[in-house]
Amino acid sequence: MQIFDSFNPPARLLMGPGPSNAAPSVLSALANPLLGHLDPAFIQMMEEIKSMLRSVFQTKNQMTFPVSGTGSAGMEFCFVNLIEPGDEVIVCINGVFGMRMADLAERCGANVIKVEAPWGEIIRPEQVKEAVTGRSPKLVALVHAETSTGALTPVESISEIAHGAGALMLLDTVTSLGGCKVDIDGWNIDAVYSGTQKCLSCPPGLAPVSLSPRALETAQNRKTRVQSWYLDVNMLSGYWGSERVYHHTAPISMNYALHEALRLILEEGLETRWERHQQTHLRLVEGLKTLGLGIASQQGHQLWQLNAVTVPEGTDEAGVRKRLLEEYQIEVGAGLGPMKGKIWRVGLMGESSQAKYVDHFLEAMTAILKGS
Amino acid sequence: MQIFDSFNPPARLLMGPGPSNAAPSVLSALANPLLGHLDPAFIQMMEEIKSMLRSVFQTKNQMTFPVSGTGSAGMEFCFVNLIEPGDEVIVCINGVFGMRMADLAERCGANVIKVEAPWGEIIRPEQVKEAVTGRSPKLVALVHAETSTGALTPVESISEIAHGAGALMLLDTVTSLGGCKVDIDGWNIDAVYSGTQKCLSCPPGLAPVSLSPRALETAQNRKTRVQSWYLDVNMLSGYWGSERVYHHTAPISMNYALHEALRLILEEGLETRWERHQQTHLRLVEGLKTLGLGIASQQGHQLWQLNAVTVPEGTDEAGVRKRLLEEYQIEVGAGLGPMKGKIWRVGLMGESSQAKYVDHFLEAMTAILKGS
Numbered sequence: 109m110q111i112f113d114s115f116n117p118p119a120r121l122l123m124g125p126g127p128s129n130a131a132p133s134v135l136s137a138l139a140n141p142l143l144g145h146l147d148p149a150f151i152q153m154m155e156e157i158k159s160m161l162r163s164v165f166q167t168k169n170q171m172t173f174p175v176s177g178t179g180s181a182g183m184e185f186c187f188v189n190l191i192e193p194g195d196e197v198i199v200c201i202n203g204v205f206g207m208r209m210a211d212l213a214e215r216c217g218a219n220v221i222k223v224e225a226p227w228g229e230i231i232r233p234e235q236v237k238e239a240v241t242g243r244s245p246k247l248v249a250l251v252h253a254e255t256s257t258g259a260l261t262p263v264e265s266i267s268e269i270a271h272g273a274g275a276l277m278l279l280d281t282v283t284s285l286g287g288c289k290v291d292i293d294g295w296n297i298d299a300v301y302s303g304t305q306k307c308l309s310c311p312p313g314l315a316p317v318s319l320s321p322r323a324l325e326t327a328q329n330r331k332t333r334v335q336s337w338y339l340d341v342n343m344l345s346g347y348w349g350s351e352r353v354y355h356h357t358a359p360i361s362m363n364y365a366l367h368e369a370l371r372l373i374l375e376e377g378l379e380t381r382w383e384r385h386q387q388t389h390l391r392l393v394e395g396l397k398t399l400g401l402g403i404a405s406q407q408g409h410q411l412w413q414l415n416a417v418t419v420p421e422g423t424d425e426a427g428v429r430k431r432l433l434e435e436y437q438i439e440v441g442a443g444l445g446p447m448k449g450k451i452w453r454v455g456l457m458g459e460s461s462q463a464k465y466v467d468h469f470l471e472a473m474t475a476i477l478k479g480s
Numbered sequence: 481m482q483i484f485d486s487f488n489p490p491a492r493l494l495m496g497p498g499p500s501n502a503a504p505s506v507l508s509a510l511a512n513p514l515l516g517h518l519d520p521a522f523i524q525m526m527e528e529i530k531s532m533l534r535s536v537f538q539t540k541n542q543m544t545f546p547v548s549g550t551g552s553a554g555m556e557f558c559f560v561n562l563i564e565p566g567d568e569v570i571v572c573i574n575g576v577f578g579m580r581m582a583d584l585a586e587r588c589g590a591n592v593i594k595v596e597a598p599w600g601e602i603i604r605p606e607q608v609k610e611a612v613t614g615r616s617p618k619l620v621a622l623v624h625a626e627t628s629t630g631a632l633t634p635v636e637s638i639s640e641i642a643h644g645a646g647a648l649m650l651l652d653t654v655t656s657l658g659g660c661k662v663d664i665d666g667w668n669i670d671a672v673y674s675g676t677q678k679c680l681s682c683p684p685g686l687a688p689v690s691l692s693p694r695a696l697e698t699a700q701n702r703k704t705r706v707q708s709w710y711l712d713v714n715m716l717s718g719y720w721g722s723e724r725v726y727h728h729t730a731p732i733s734m735n736y737a738l739h740e741a742l743r744l745i746l747e748e749g750l751e752t753r754w755e756r757h758q759q760t761h762l763r764l765v766e767g768l769k770t771l772g773l774g775i776a777s778q779q780g781h782q783l784w785q786l787n788a789v790t791v792p793e794g795t796d797e798a799g800v801r802k803r804l805l806e807e808y809q810i811e812v813g814a815g816l817g818p819m820k821g822k823i824w825r826v827g828l829m830g831e832s833s834q835a836k837y838v839d840h841f842l843e844a845m846t847a848i849l850k851g852s
Contacts, residue, residue, distance in 0.1 A: 109535045111746040112528040114505065115739050117515045127514050127732060133486065138510040138733055142499050142683055143489045144811045156484040163481045176685070177549045177710060180728040184710045212709040305729055311514055313548070313685055313731035335707050337584040338549060338556045354816075356552040357677055359685030360499060361510055362734065367487050374483040439516045444726075 120433075121465055124441035125255045125414060126283070127305035127312050128457035130369070134310055137368040138361050145358045153367055154348065154358075160370035161316050164285065164308075164378070165300065167292035171324050173348040174314040174366055175339065176359050179282040179303025182315025184212060185339040186278055186299040187249075189319075189327040193217030195246040198239050198275070200224075200231040202261070203254035204444050205280055213249070216335065221245070227446050228257045228405045228416065233265035240273035246326075247276045247299075253284035255306075256444045258405040258416035258453070260288065263295050271296060276323055282306060285316070286373055287385045287413035287457055298323040304362075307385070307413055309458025310369035313362040385412040388461045392454065395470040399477060404451050413461065415454040416447070420477075425449045428476055436472040492805075493837055496813035497627045497786060498655070499677035499684050500829035502741070506682055509740040510733050517730045525739055526720065526730075532742035533688050536657065536680075536750070537672065539664035543696050545720040546686040546738055547711065548731050551654040551675025554687025556584060557711040558650055558671040559621075561691075561699040565589030567618040570611050570647070572596075572603040574633070575626035576816050577652055585621070588707065593617070599818050600629045600777045600788065605637035612645035619648045619671075625656035627678075628816045630777040630788035630825070632660065635667045643668060648695055654678060657688070658745055659757045659785035659829055670695040676734075679757070679785055681830025682741035685734040757784040760833045764826065767842040771849060776823050785833065787826040788819070792849075797821050800848055808844040 122129045143150040154173075162172050175185045187209070191197060197218040199210040202225040213220045221243065223235045231250060240248070248270035253260050263279060270277040276298040281290050287307030292300055298320040305312035319327070319341065327334070327341045334340040338356065346353035373381060389412035393403060396417060404416040419425045425442070429452065432438040441453035456466065494501045515522040526545075534544050547557045559581070563569060569590040571582040574597040585592045593615065595607045603622060612620070620642035625632050635651060642649040648670040653662050659679030664672055670692040677684035691699070691713065699706070699713045706712040710728065718725035745753060761784035765775060768789060776788040791797045797814070801824065804810040813825035828838065 109746065110531055111743060112532065112739075114743060115509070115512075115525050115528070115736060117512050117525075117736070118521055119513050120515055120519065122514060122516060124516055126729060127516065130514055135511045135513070135733075137487070139507045140487075140489050141491050141507070142494060142502055143492055144494060144496055144499065145684070147492065147805070147811065149490055153487050153489075156487070159482055160484065177553065178728045178731060181549065181710050184708065208709070215705055215707050215709055303729065305732075311731065311733040312517070312729040313734055333587055335587050336556065337580065337587055338553050356550045357498060357675065357684040359550060359683065359734070360677075361507075361683040361737070362685055362731070364487060364489070365733070367484075371483060371486060374481065433519070439519060 119437060121438045121468065122460055123465065123469055124439045124455050125453045126303070126455060126457060128309050128455060128460040130309050130311055131372055131459050133372070134365050134368045137364040140364050142360050145360060146352060146354065150360065151352060153363065157363060157367050157370065160374060164370060164373055165290065165292045165318050166294060167318050169318045169320055171341065171345060172318040174316045174363065176356060177315055178312050179301065179315050181339065182301030182303065182317050183209065183280065184336065185315065185317055186301050187212050187216050188334050188336045188339055189341045190247055190276060190299060190323060191216040191218050192330055192332050194219060196221065196243055198223060198236065198245045198248045200236065200250045202229060202231055202257065202259060203227050203251065204256035205251045205254060209249045209280065228259055230259050230261040230406055230409045231266065233269060236266050236269050240269060240275065245273060245275040247278055249278040251280040253411050253414065255283045255414055257447065258403065258411045258414045260409050260411045267296050276326065283411065283414055286381065288382050292318055304366055304369065307457045308369050308373065310365050313359060314366055385456065385461050388456045388463060388466050389415065391463055391466045392456060395466065399473060413455060413457045415456065416451040417454050419450055419452060425452065431476050432472055438469055438472055491809060493810045493840065494832055495837065495841055496811045496827050497825045498675070498827060498829060500681050500827060500832040502681050502683055503744055503831050505744070506737050506740045509736040512736050514732050517732060518724060518726065522732065523724060525735065529735060529739050529742065532746055535746055536742060537662060537664045537690050538666060539690050541690045541692055543713065543717060544690040546688050546735065548728060549687055550684050551673065551687050553711065554673030554675065554689050555581060555652065556708065557687065557689055558673050559584050559588050560706050560708045560711055561713045562619055562648060562671060562695060563588040563590050564702055564704050566591060568593065568615055570595060570608065570617045570620045572608065572622045574601060574603055574629065574631060575599050575623065576628035577623045577626060581621050581652065600631055602631050602633040602778055602781045603638065605641060608638050608641050612641060612647070617645060617647040619650055621650040623652040624662070625783050625786065627655045627786055629819065630775065630783045630786045632781050632783045639668050648698065655783070655786055658753065660754050664690055676738055676741065679829045680741050680745065682737050683734070685731060686738050757828060757833050760828045760835060760838050761787065763835055763838045764828060767838065771845060785827060785829045787828065788823040789826050791822055791824060797824065803848050804844055810841055810844055
């Protein structure tokens with residue numbers, strides 16, 4: 109039996125696909141003394157979280173709250189509540205996270221129709237139009253910002269097509285929320301999930317979600333029981349709604365952190381925050397040019413918060429990442445799937461999205477690529 | 481759009497069914513700077529968590545790690561990985577958490593056979609013996625310490641009966657782990673889950689689990705896919721095992737806290753810690769006697785860490801809890817189901833299990849019950 113020393117993590121600049129760095133006040137909120145999950149003071153704070161989440165999602169949906177798991181649990185929450193065996197589901201796939209949705213929809217017993225675009229490109233509305241034609245899909249699922257490729261797919265037309273076909277529209281905003289425009293009610297989205305550790309700049313561990321009244325009704329009127337007990341909205345609504353019926357013990361400290369992170373976002377202002385993300389992205393792109401580097405994802409649809417930086421021919425992709433981490437304490441991400449070895453994924457999310465960090469990263473890259 | 485003030489929780493003495501109070505060093509570990517979930521320093525810490533969890537569970541099981549959700553997610557992890565539609569599952573029910581297991585097993589498509597005992601009493605081995613007779617159950621599921629009633633069911637004989645019938649043995653140790661003897665290998669348990677916020681005295685948000693080699697093999701050789709993507713051990717083992725394949729983003733800060741909480745447990749020593757829980761329980765029972773109060777659960781099988789204190793005839797159960805919270809900053813729990821209004825649930829878990837807190841609680845109860 110071995111007892112280890114207390115763990116003292118090194119200080120890193122997190123410029124990968126998430127987690128991003130958290131603001132000092134978010135980290136100190138985590139260390140606040142614990143409350144019970146039914147304490148009136150905690151319940152009051154839950155109401156404030158719901159209210160602020162609605163502002164950040166730009167929605168009036170009552171059923172807006174953080175699921176007690178990471179972003180992937182938010183994805184699972186949406187699918188298990190809305191899908192029943194045999195349902196027709198259209199899943200748009202242009203990267204890892206679209207594939208993941210298709211995998212999950214199949215586990216829910218859905219008949220999955222895949223709409224695919226090459227990795228790095230966006231999903232085109234015509235593709236979805238073609239897929240719904242002659243079908244009665246229950247749901248169309250789309251990843252807004254593909255973290256694996258850095259592509260940002262416009263949502264509005266696809267949502268219109270989905271609703272025109274009578275389907276619910278589901279959106280993954282894990283990487284987009286808090287970093288660029290997300291307008292749940294304006295875009296008529298029925299189910300949305302996100303994660304705390306990207307542009308909300310809160311540690312990973314919660315998954316903000318929101319269901320439209322129509323989506324909630326779909327979950328309430330199912331013929332079969334929700335296959336997950338932990339994620340069943342029909343029970344979760346008893347705890348996060350007005351009844352306050354015990355379901356599971358909410359992650360108290362993580363909710364403290366989310367409360368503070370949402371506060372900081374609204375204090376900064378949504379549009380100011382999006383513009384900050386755009387500016388640091390443009391600064392990065394300019395700097396990369398002088399290094400002869402570009403962005404691999406589709407022109408005109410490149411994410412500000414996650415940059416797929418091309419690895420020059422003959423460069424040791426993993427070696428550069430290792431040196432960034434060990435010599436400069438900077439974390440960037442590797443490419444996934446077909447993009448493995450071909451891109452570095454440079455995140456400029458939330459707290460990490462600052463001009464000084466872009467400059468520091470560019471200096472480090474210059475030293476590594478030109479100096480070695 | 482409303483922006484709220486930063487949240488400053490009041491300081492509470494948490495003597496309910498969990499969360500318990502966390503040690504100061506556990507809370508400050510939460511505030512440590514974030515690392516990426518694939519950072520070598522984080523991965524090293526994950527290995528230390530796995531090692532210390534094995535010590536606390538008293539197991540050599542390789543597949544021992546914290547699920548990224550609360551205790552109920554740990555329950556769901558065990559069931560969804562081991563159960564396939566049509567499997568015969570024996571679920572022992574003597575309180576809320578046994579009922580919950582039966583509900584979940586049904587959602588996995590199991591043919592559930594219920595073995596029931598009155599709330600507050602234990603499950604007797606003869607009952608399980610009778611249930612397995614003439615059947616081929618895949619799994620027998622038991623709650624070790626029923627948080628809803630304060631009863632501690634002995635595990636060994638039931639585990640023997642389960643294995644004699646060819647079944648896997650599954651144990652809920654949410655409230656027992658860290659507060660009284662839990663011996664996973666000694667008792668031959670195949671699947672076990674717990675929560676961080678009870679006797680481990682770490683904030684809620686992670687669910688330590690462990691699978692025996694036989695249970696893991698069962699999950700690996702399924703005919704159908706695991707119905708949960710988030711909790712599929714066949715993918716989780718890629719991240720928590722030696723390959724370190726990205727699955728989901730681990731809750732970094734919560735893992736810091738768990739690392740520190742496990743360290744404190746092993747520093748104190750398992751047996752010393754169990755004895756501390758026993759002593760504070762006995763101190764409480766003695767003090768309650770002078771107030772004319774007793775413990776409602778079965779004599780000889782009363783939990784040390786969760787005490788079902790009888791509410792005297794004519795006393796306003798909820799009113800007493802309200803005064804404890806508002807005037808003394810002490811949280812205790814209400815009874816659930818058939819025990820609602822009949823008991824207070826007084827938790828003496830982890831950090832909250834100290835003689836001085838027992839005395840403070842007894843003083844407060846004396847003032848409220850005798851003074852009013």
